[in-house]
Amino acid sequence: MSQQADIMQADIVQADIVQADIVIVGAGTLGAALALRLAQVTDFSIKVIERGPALDEASDPNQRVFALGQCAATLLEQIGVFKLLGSESCHPYQSMCVWDAGSAGQLNFSASEIEQTQLGWMVDAQKLTRLLQQELAKTARISVVYEHELTEFKRAADTAKVSSQTLSVTTPLAIAADGANSWLRRAAKIFSNRMPYGQAGIVARICTSEPHQHCAWQRFLDTGPVAVLPLANGDSSIVWSADQHYADQLMALCETDFEIALSKALDQRLGAVKLKTQRQCFPLVSQSASRYYQANVALIGDAAHSIHPLAGQGANLGFKDIELLAALLSEHSTEQLRQRSMLALLQRYQRGREKDNRQTDLLMTALYQTYKANNPLWASLRGLGMSLVDNTPVLRELLARQAMGL
Numbered sequence: 001m002s003q004q005a006d007i008m009q010a011d012i013v014q015a016d017i018v019q020a021d022i023v024i025v026g027a028g029t030l031g032a033a034l035a036l037r038l039a040q041v042t043d044f045s046i047k048v049i050e051r052g053p054a055l056d057e058a059s060d061p062n063q064r065v066f067a068l069g070q071c072a073a074t075l076l077e078q079i080g081v082f083k084l085l086g087s088e089s090c091h092p093y094q095s096m097c098v099w100d101a102g103s104a105g106q107l108n109f110s111a112s113e114i115e116q117t118q119l120g121w122m123v124d125a126q127k128l129t130r131l132l133q134q135e136l137a138k139t140a141r142i143s144v145v146y147e148h149e150l151t152e153f154k155r156a157a158d159t160a161k162v163s164s165q166t167l168s169v170t171t172p173l174a175i176a177a178d179g180a181n182s183w184l185r186r187a188a189k190i191f192s193n194r195m196p197y198g199q200a201g202i203v204a205r206i207c208t209s210e211p212h213q214h215c216a217w218q219r220f221l222d223t224g225p226v227a228v229l230p231l232a233n234g235d236s237s238i239v240w241s242a243d244q245h246y247a248d249q250l251m252a253l254c255e256t257d258f259e260i261a262l263s264k265a266l267d268q269r270l271g272a273v274k275l276k277t278q279r280q281c282f283p284l285v286s287q288s289a290s291r292y293y294q295a296n297v298a299l300i301g302d303a304a305h306s307i308h309p310l311a312g313q314g315a316n317l318g319f320k321d322i323e324l325l326a327a328l329l330s331e332h333s334t335e336q337l338r339q340r341s342m343l344a345l346l347q348r349y350q351r352g353r354e355k356d357n358r359q360t361d362l363l364m365t366a367l368y369q370t371y372k373a374n375n376p377l378w379a380s381l382r383g384l385g386m387s388l389v390d391n392t393p394v395l396r397e398l399l400a401r402q403a404m405g406l
């Protein structure tokens with residue numbers, strides 16, 4: 001054989017060219033959860049391609065916590081991961097207290113008002129993703145590759161093809177679960193509206209001298225909301241959303257000065273604050289794809305929509321995307337998936353999810369604007385509105401149901 005032929009032979013052996021019924025780009029929380037749910041309710045072969053390394057106990061810590069509602073918890077129970085979280089990483093919270101720095105307005109509601117034991121669960125986001133990834137590795141019909149940078153996307157007739165330098169996968173349906181800055185969404189030329197809030201969210205674990213009482217606390221400041229989310233062992237997690245320049249100043253403070261600033265921002269309601277971890281800072285954007293599919297590509301989670309974290313709804317919306325898309329796909333056999341156009345299914349998916357996602361995004365943006373307005377007249381109207389809701393049991397029940405995702 002000539003040298004040229006030898007080289008070509010080696011290239012062919014190295015190139016991993018495969019087919020899969022479904023390709024999921026991104027093995028973050030939602031990509032991994034979708035793969036596991038699809039493996040449960042369909043017979044499809046599923047290929048998951050993740051850019052980063054697989055998470056393990058030695059991975060750099062991420063302090064982010066998800067406040068998850070009933071829909072997310074049910075889905076995690078169905079795929080067998082909820083029970084693996086353990087009480088250390090999944091803490092039920094029973095009530096919410098929201099108050100306004102610019103007025104006397106205050107709002108309290110609790111699970112007991114709707115005869116429930118909790119409004120939701122505070123879940124360690126990194127542990128959840130790690131457990132989901134561990135389950136992927138154990139599940140037949142799912143094959144996962146990590147540390148893979150996709151570079152090419154092509155469409156031909158009824159298939160899509162995604163490729164990296166060493167892997168090429170052809171599929172009837174590629175699903176983008178690769179986050180707010182989705183590569184697949186851009187490659188499929190799906191336009192996305194992006195509105196940076198000009199804010200960042202500072203996240204850290206803390207303990208407080210006053211007990212958190214299993215309550216999620218949130219105070220609205222004119223620089224953005226600060227939330228304290230109750231965890232196990234009396235610890236809490238914070239999400240302090242602040243205008244970028246102020247967030248930079250807060251990140252630059254030494255630990256003691258940050259603790260004092262946080263305790264003050266919380267109106268001393270939880271007493272003295274002690275940092276238990278490093279602070280981490282995430283940029284906040286509202287981003288909404290103009291459509292959730294295009295030929296053989298569908299978007300879920302932050303790839304389709306990302307919102308302000310002030311009500312902790314981002315991942316919850318993504319779990320609802322998974323629930324619907326998996327239910328729709330479960331109506332198809334492997335043969336049908338390969339032979340039929342995906343169009344009708346994907347239209348149903350978009351119709352089923354777009355309204356809820358957009359309304360939640362609009363609501364978060366409206367709330368953000370309402371509390372940012374610093375005019376004294378507006379602030380007292382806002383305070384009156386909050387007190388009115390607080391004194392109206394039926395509205396408090398509505399809020400509790402909304403928080404639970406019922």
Ligand SMILES: Cc1cc2nc3c(=O)[nH]c(=O)nc-3n(C[C@H](O)[C@H](O)[C@H](O)COP(=O)(O)OP(=O)(O)OC[C@H]3O[C@@H](n4cnc5c(N)ncnc54)[C@H](O)[C@@H]3O)c2cc1C
Pocket residue numbers: 025026027028029030031049050051052064065066067068148149150177178179180182183184201202203239282283284300301302303306309311312313314315316317318
């Ligand atoms: C400060 C803060 C607090 C929040 N709190 C809450 C909360 O309390 N409750 C809640 O419901 N939501 C919350 N959210 C929102 C939540 O974090 C997101 O909605 C959720 O993480 C989105 O998950 P995802 O899997 O879609 O995307 P991501 O978590 O971004 O995961 C995307 C995955 O795709 C991978 N990837 C990216 N590009 C590629 C590529 N080209 N090829 C292959 N893989 C790729 C990434 O490595 C990653 O693993 C919060 C957000 C912030 C910023």
